[in-house]
Amino acid sequence: MSTPVTRLAHPRVAVVGLGYVGLPTALSFTDIGAEVIGFDVSESRLTAIKAKRVDLLARDQTRLAAALDSHRLNLTTEPSTLAHAETVLICVPTPVDAHLTPDLAALSSACAAVVEHAQRGQTVVLTSTTYPGCTADLLVRPLQARGLQVGHDIFVAFSPERIDPGVDDHAPDRTPRVVGGVTAECARRAARFLEPTAGSLHMVSSPEAAEMTKLVENTFRAVNIALANEFADAAREVEIDVMEVISAAATKPYGFMPFYPGAGVGGHCIPCDPHYLLWQLRSRRTSSPVVETAMAAIAERPRDVVGRARDVLADAGHRLRGARVLVLGVAYKPGVADVRESPALAIIDMLAAEGADVAFADPYVETLQTPSTGTLFHQSNIAEQQWDLVVVHTIHPGEDNSWLANQPTVLDTTYRVGALAEHVTL
Numbered sequence: 001m002s003t004p005v006t007r008l009a010h011p012r013v014a015v016v017g018l019g020y021v022g023l024p025t026a027l028s029f030t031d032i033g034a035e036v037i038g039f040d041v042s043e044s045r046l047t048a049i050k051a052k053r054v055d056l057l058a059r060d061q062t063r064l065a066a067a068l069d070s071h072r073l074n075l076t077t078e079p080s081t082l083a084h085a086e087t088v089l090i091c092v093p094t095p096v097d098a099h100l101t102p103d104l105a106a107l108s109s110a111c112a113a114v115v116e117h118a119q120r121g122q123t124v125v126l127t128s129t130t131y132p133g134c135t136a137d138l139l140v141r142p143l144q145a146r147g148l149q150v151g152h153d154i155f156v157a158f159s160p161e162r163i164d165p166g167v168d169d170h171a172p173d174r175t176p177r178v179v180g181g182v183t184a185e186c187a188r189r190a191a192r193f194l195e196p197t198a199g200s201l202h203m204v205s206s207p208e209a210a211e212m213t214k215l216v217e218n219t220f221r222a223v224n225i226a227l228a229n230e231f232a233d234a235a236r237e238v239e240i241d242v243m244e245v246i247s248a249a250a251t252k253p254y255g256f257m258p259f260y261p262g263a264g265v266g267g268h269c270i271p272c273d274p275h276y277l278l279w280q281l282r283s284r285r286t287s288s289p290v291v292e293t294a295m296a297a298i299a300e301r302p303r304d305v306v307g308r309a310r311d312v313l314a315d316a317g318h319r320l321r322g323a324r325v326l327v328l329g330v331a332y333k334p335g336v337a338d339v340r341e342s343p344a345l346a347i348i349d350m351l352a353a354e355g356a357d358v359a360f361a362d363p364y365v366e367t368l369q370t371p372s373t374g375t376l377f378h379q380s381n382i383a384e385q386q387w388d389l390v391v392v393h394t395i396h397p398g399e400d401n402s403w404l405a406n407q408p409t410v411l412d413t414t415y416r417v418g419a420l421a422e423h424v425t426l
C-alpha cells in the first residue's frame with residue numbers, strides 16, 4: 001500500500017539550484033503560499049538574490065521582493081535543510097564542456113545531496129534537461145540503494161522546464177507542463193504538486209518519456225534554425241530576401257512553422273541539449289545524422305559571421321586587422337543579460353584573433369570575458385563614434401537603432417534591422 005499524500009497548510013518546497021529556471025520556479029511556489037527552501041551551492045548567487053540584483057522579469061522582481069519580505073523564501077547553502085521539504089525540485093545546470101560532451105557534475109552532485117537527505121514521504125521532481133534514463137541513474141537507483149522504495153517510501157518524477165527567460169508571454173503558469181512518474185503514484189504526487197503553477201499538465205508514461213520530450217523540443221528548434229541559416233545563405237546567393245520568403249511561407253496555416261536565421265544559437269538550451277541525445281546514442285554505437293549535421297552547422301555559424309565581416313570590410317576597402325569593430329548586443333537573445341554560449345563570444349574572439357580592434361555595447365551586459373580578449377566593458381556613446389564595421393548581434397526590446405544609418409558599414413546578423421544605406425545582412 002502506498003503512503004497517503006499528506007499536505008501541510010503551507011507546503012514546504014525545496015528548490016535545488018536558483019538560476020534562470022530555479023529562481024522563477026521558487027517564486028511561483030512562494031506566490032501560491034508555499035514556504036520555499038532555496039538551496040544553492042553559490043554564496044554569491046544567494047547574495048545577489050537577497051540584494052534583488054538578479055535578471056528577472058518585472059513581475060518576478062515583484063514576487064521576489066514579496067517572498068523575501070514575507071520570509072517565504074529561505075535561502076541556504078546547507079543541503080541538510082532539504083530533509084525538511086515535502087517536495088524537492090531539482091533545477092541545476094546541465095551544460096556541455098568544450099568538447100560538447102554533457103557535463104553532469106552539477107546534476108550528479110545535486111542529486112547526490114537530495115538522495116543523502118531524502119525522507120520517507122518526499123516527492124522529488126527532476127526538471128533539469130538531461131538524457132533519457134538520467135532520473136533512474138541519479139535518483140531512483142541511489143534512493144533504492146539507501147533502502148527507500150520508489151513509489152512506496154518516496155516518489156520520483158521528471159518534468160522538464162519550459163521557462164523562456166525574458167519573455168512575459170511564455171509565463172510558466174500559462175504553459176502546459178509534461179510529467180512522467182516512475183510509478184502511477186509518483187506521477188499522481190508530482191502532478192498534484194506541479195499543477196497549481198502550470199498552465200496544464202500533460203502526463204506521460206515514464207520519466208524517460210518526459211526526458212526525451214524535452215530533447216525533441218529543443219532538437220526540433222536546433223534543426224530548424226540550422227535550416228533557416230542554410231536558407232538565408234541560399235537566398236543571399238540568389239539575391240532574394242530570406243525574411244520576405246519566411247514571412248510568406250508562414251502564411252501557410254498548416255505544416256509550416258517559421259524559424260529565423262541568425263548569428264548562431266546561445267543560452268543554456270539549444271547549443272547544449274541535443275548533445276545529451278547524441279552522447280547517449282554514441283554509447284550505444286548509433287548516431288542521429290540529421291541532428292549531428294544541424295549541431296555542427298550551428299557551431300560553425302559564428303565563423304561564418306566573421307568570414308562575412310571580413311568580406312564586407314574588404315568591399316569597403318578595409319582589412320579586418322586594425323579595423324574598429326563594434327558588436328552590438330551580446331546577450332544570446334533579446335531581453336536578457338545571459339551571455340552563456342552566446343555566439344557573440346566566439347565572434348568577438350575570432351575578430352580579435354584576426355587583429356580587429358573589437359568593442360561591444362549591450363545595455364543588459366556591463367562586462368564580458370572571452371578567452372582572447374580578457375575583460376571587455378560595455379561601450380557607451382556608440383552613436384557618436386565612427387566604427388569601420390558594426391556587427392548587429394542582438395537587438396533588445398525598445399532599442400533605438402536609427403543611429404546605424406550614419407555608420408559606414410553595418411553587418412546585420414539578426415536580419416531585422418531593416419533597410420539602411422550601407423547595411424548588409426549576414
Ligand SMILES: NC(=O)c1ccc[n+]([C@@H]2O[C@H](COP(=O)([O-])OP(=O)(O)OC[C@H]3O[C@@H](n4cnc5c(N)ncnc54)[C@H](O)[C@@H]3O)[C@@H](O)[C@H]2O)c1
Pocket residue numbers: 016017018019020021022039040041042045091092093094106107109110127128129130161162163164165267268269
Ligand atoms: N535557462 C533556460 O532558458 C532554460 C529553459 C528551460 C530549461 N532549462 C534547463 O534548466 C536547468 C537549469 O538551467 P539554468 O539556466 O537555470 O541554470 P543556471 O546556471 O542559471 O542556474 C543554476 C543554479 O544552480 C546552482 N547549482 C549548481 N550546482 C548546484 C548543486 N550541486 N546544488 C545546488 N545548486 C547548484 C548554480 O549555482 C546556479 O545558481 C538546465 O538543465 C537547463 O537546461 C533552462
